[in-house]
Amino acid sequence: MRRELSNLRSILGNGKKSLLISSHDTVSLDLSQVIIDVRNPELLEQLADEFLEGIDIEGEESFEEWLREERQSIAAKREAIAKTSLVPSGE
Numbered sequence: 758m759r760r761e762l763s764n765l766r767s768i769l770g771n772g773k774k775s776l777l778i779s780s781h782d783t784v785s786l787d788l789s790q791v792i793i794d795v796r797n798p799e800l801l802e803q804l805a806d807e808f809l810e811g812i813d814i815e816g817e818e819s820f821e822e823w824l825r826e827e828r829q830s831i832a833a834k835r836e837a838i839a840k841t842s843l844v845p846s847g848e
Contacts, residue, residue, distance in 0.1 A: 795831055802838045804831075 762779055769776040769786075778785045794800040795808055808828050814820045 795827075798834065798838055801831070801834055802842075804835075 762777070762784065766775060766777050774787065774790065776787050776790050778787055792800075794804060808831050809824060812824070
């Protein structure tokens with residue numbers, strides 16, 4: 758695990774501030790350094806692929822349930838954006 762974390766640090770490091778945050782029992786990303794397109798309405802409608810397409814964790818039903826919920830939420834947001842962009846200005 759230490760070796761892989763070291764590999765990740767070298768890949769994700771930008772020289773100034775590490776993107777990878779780790780402690781004795783957790784590993785995470787510094788989200789202040791990452792643009793997450795599914796959280797940005799302006800970028801959301803431009804996404805072509807399905808959220809986390811190709812990710813499958815066998816035997817993890819709770820992950821699958823979360824993923825379904827996230828995909829439904831993203832689809833609803835895209836639909837809302839599409840409806841808003843169809844409404845003419847001034848109405």
